[in-house]
Amino acid sequence: MSKEIKDMNSTIADRETSGAVKNAHRKLKYGSMSLVVLALVIVAVVLINIMAGYMAKRTPMKIDLTQDKRYELSDETIDYLKNKLDKEVNILVTCPKENFAAIGYQMEQYYYQQSYGQYKLDCPFDMIPVILDKYTMYANQGEGKINVSYVDLNKNPDATKKYAKNYSGDFEAESIIVSSGDRVRVISQADVYSMITFDQSNKSTPSMVFAGESKITSEIMNVTDAHPVKVAFASTLNGQPIYNEVFESTYGCVSGLRDQLLTKNGYICTEIDLASDDLSPDDYDMIVLPMPNVDFDKAIIEKLSDFLYNSEDYGKNLLYIPDFTTTGLSNIDEFLADWSIEVTNDLVADQEKYMQDNSGYPLYNVLSKPVSSDEYTGFKDGAQFVSPYTCQLKALTKNSEAVTQSVIQSYDSAVSTDTDGNQADAGVMDLGIVSKKETAVGTSIYTSHVFVLGSAISTSSSILAQTRLYDNTSILLKILNTMTGKDDGVIISDKALQTATIAPSASQAKVLKNVVIWIIPAIVVLIGGYVLLRRKNK
Numbered sequence: 045m046s047k048e049i050k051d052m053n054s055t056i057a058d059r060e061t062s063g064a065v066k067n068a069h070r071k072l073k074y075g076s077m078s079l080v081v082l083a084l085v086i087v088a089v090v091l092i093n094i095m096a097g098y099m100a101k102r103t104p105m106k107i108d109l110t111q112d113k114r115y116e117l118s119d120e121t122i123d124y125l126k127n128k129l130d131k132e133v134n135i136l137v138t139c140p141k142e143n144f145a146a147i148g149y150q151m152e153q154y155y156y157q158q159s160y161g162q163y164k165l166d167c168p169f170d171m172i173p174v175i176l177d178k179y180t181m182y183a184n185q186g187e188g189k190i191n192v193s194y195v196d197l198n199k200n201p202d203a204t205k206k207y208a209k210n211y212s213g214d215f216e217a218e219s220i221i222v223s224s225g226d227r228v229r230v231i232s233q234a235d236v237y238s239m240i241t242f243d244q245s246n247k248s249t250p251s252m253v254f255a256g257e258s259k260i261t262s263e264i265m266n267v268t269d270a271h272p273v274k275v276a277f278a279s280t281l282n283g284q285p286i287y288n289e290v291f292e293s294t295y296g297c298v299s300g301l302r303d304q305l306l307t308k309n310g311y312i313c314t315e316i317d318l319a320s321d322d323l324s325p326d327d328y329d330m331i332v333l334p335m336p337n338v339d340f341d342k343a344i345i346e347k348l349s350d351f352l353y354n355s356e357d358y359g360k361n362l363l364y365i366p367d368f369t370t371t372g373l374s375n376i377d378e379f380l381a382d383w384s385i386e387v388t389n390d391l392v393a394d395q396e397k398y399m400q401d402n403s404g405y406p407l408y409n410v411l412s413k414p415v416s417s418d419e420y421t422g423f424k425d426g427a428q429f430v431s432p433y434t435c436q437l438k439a440l441t442k443n444s445e446a447v448t449q450s451v452i453q454s455y456d457s458a459v460s461t462d463t464d465g466n467q468a469d470a471g472v473m474d475l476g477i478v479s480k481k482e483t484a485v486g487t488s489i490y491t492s493h494v495f496v497l498g499s500a501i502s503t504s505s506s507i508l509a510q511t512r513l514y515d516n517t518s519i520l521l522k523i524l525n526t527m528t529g530k531d532d533g534v535i536i537s538d539k540a541l542q543t544a545t546i547a548p549s550a551s552q553a554k555v556l557k558n559v560v561i562w563i564i565p566a567i568v569v570l571i572g573g574y575v576l577l578r579r580k581n582k
Contacts, residue, residue: 114254114541115174120534121261122182129188131268135176135260136221138197138204143218145170147237163250166541167240172256179260190264220260227267231259243540253538258511259308261534266310273528276328277302278336279315281344286318287335288367291500298334300505301365306332309521310530318344323351325360329528335367335500336376345379358483358490361527365497368433371463383479383494384446386438388460390468392431392475392498396457399430399514408433410499412454412475414519420451420478420526427515429475430507434499436460437474445481451523452476452497475499478527493527511537 117125148169155165176192183190195203197217204215211228215221220231239256266272278286279298292298307313314328318340323331331351340348352360364380366373366387380387392410399409409432414423429452439448452475460468475498482491497520501507508517518535525531 114168114171114539115178117175117178117182118257118536118539120536121179121257124261124265124534125179125182125188125190126186129183129186129190129264129268131224132189132191133183133222133224133264133267135179135190135192136203136207136223137173137176137192137194137219138215138221139194139218140196141173141194144172147218148240151237151240159250165250165252167252168541169240171254172236172239175257175260179264188268220263222260222263222267224264224267229263229266231263235259240541243538252541253512254541255509255538257539258536261536262308262310265534269310269531271530273311273329273530274327275306275311275313276316276321276323276331277306277313278318278331278333280317281336281338281340282319283317284338286333286338288337288369291335291367291369295501296505297365297500297503300508301332301334301503304505304508305503305517305520306524311524318347323347325351325354325357328360330361330363330524333362333364334503335365335370336373337367337370339373339375340379342375345375348379349382352481352492352494354492356483358481358492361493361495361524363495363497363524365500365503366435367500368435380494380496381440381442382446383481384440384442384448385477385479385494385496386440387496387498388436388438388468390436390460390462392434392436392454392458392460392473394454394458397455399432405433410434410454410458410475412452414515414522415450415453417449417451419449420523422522423519424515427519429516429519430502430514431475431499432501432507434475434502436469437477437496437498439474439477439479446479447481448477448479450474450476451478451495452519476523478523495523495527511535512540 151167393407397411
């Protein structure tokens with residue numbers, strides 16, 4: 045009996061051992077599978093995030109659902125970044141990303157108080173870091189490269205030291221430094237704050253526009269331009285301003301021409317005294333004479349002529365803009381006549397084509413148009429040039445050496461009146477003329493140009509800024525770029541910002557990004573771990 049009991053106990057023990065082994069094997073099998081599945085999930089999540097991060101640098105991974113497409117770049121900028129940029133550009137923002145949301149709130153409160161609580165305007169400055177990311181992404185699709193980084197200048201004041209040797213100004217917080225090689229440009233704090241500003245084209249309801257893209261794109265082009273045009277900007281004569289300072293303070297024509305048109309678009313302007321400073325052809329490519337209210341003596345006229353003549357090498361340029369309130373500039377008139385151009389004292393008006401404003405003299409705010417030719421082409425269809433208080437220009441035929449080309453004309457509804465108020469002419473009139481003289485050396489032809497623009501106010505800051513209404517900026521740049529041989533720039537209109545939007549803000553988008561990249565994968569890992577523990581305990 046005892047033997048049978050022993051055999052029975054042995055059998056039971058064997059069965060229990062076999063069952064335990066099977067259970068252990070089953071737990072090992074399923075536990076190992078769980079570990080493999082969990083590992084695969086983790087690897088897949090990591091790989092997806094790595095691939096998404098790589099693709100995001102080259103291909104749009106975000107869909108801009110805003111009505112105003114505020115988070116997207118213009119077609120002009122995208123084309124430049126993908127097809128024309130061929131250098132590496134570094135962009136350093138001298139504040140943390142989070143500061144832009146604070147700037148937006150600050151500006152919204154400012155405008156709210158200025159309107160005495162009547163308007164609450166949308167100032168989404170937190171869109172700027174998103175826009176900068178787009179610059180990086182599109183540049184990486186071409187031959188160039190853009191690197192964007194952020195630094196808190198208050199905590200790390202030495203971060204800008206490496207730029208100091210190539211930039212003479214000061215660096216301040218909440219500015220943007222754009223550099224390529226030894227070329228450095230700075231978008232100041234004031235310019236950053238003005239990236240979102242009032243829509244001047246909307247006269248009925250106050251609204252905002254984003255003007256930042258034009259600033260950023262222009263500065264990128266400035267630091268990568270291999271052949272910048274150097275301009276001698278005549279601001280004084282024997283220490284005195286050559287233009288009427290009261291007129292300038294009212295309209296900002298000189299500052300608009302120098303800062304908003306020339307400097308902003310890659311021309312390197314140096315202010316000079318026309319009497320005391322040299323006009324070496326080795327130092328400058330163009331001279332600008334803005335609205336002189338005094339005549340030049342013979343020595344100054346000879347100085348200008350020698351610059352343009354350039355020891356028979358030509359290749360130089362001059363932009364002259366008359367002041368319609370100044371007469372009796374006989375030496376300047378003689379100099380222009382040598383280039384077959386006459387500036388009359390007659391003002392052009394138009395009863396049909398004019399810009400309505402609060403000046404009280406709308407008929408003199410003439411709407412004009414660019415004139416295409418074999419040399420001056422590429423103007424936008426239907427482009428309009430505003431010529432407030434413009435002098436009528438005339439092409440002279442007595443000098444066969446100079447060849448003139450009208451580049452801006454009035455419509456045929458225009459009339460001109462002389463200083464006595466009598467009608468002088470009617471019909472199409474010249475408001476902008478380019479004259480050129482050429483010399484041939486072998487098979488090469490070298491040309492010098494003189495461009496006379498009839499309206500001083502056409503270069504005022506307020507008009508040049510209204511790229512959504514008028515085409516003064518693009519037309520003048522096209523003419524000047526053609527004269528100087530400079531590559532065409534990119535003219536970007538301000539983007540109207542609409543209050544109603546269905547897309548998240550930049551801060552909300554950041555939260556969603558963190559949810560997709562970190563929270564969802566973490567939940568997957570936790571679920572996998574829970575499943576693994578449950579299987580091990582079975």
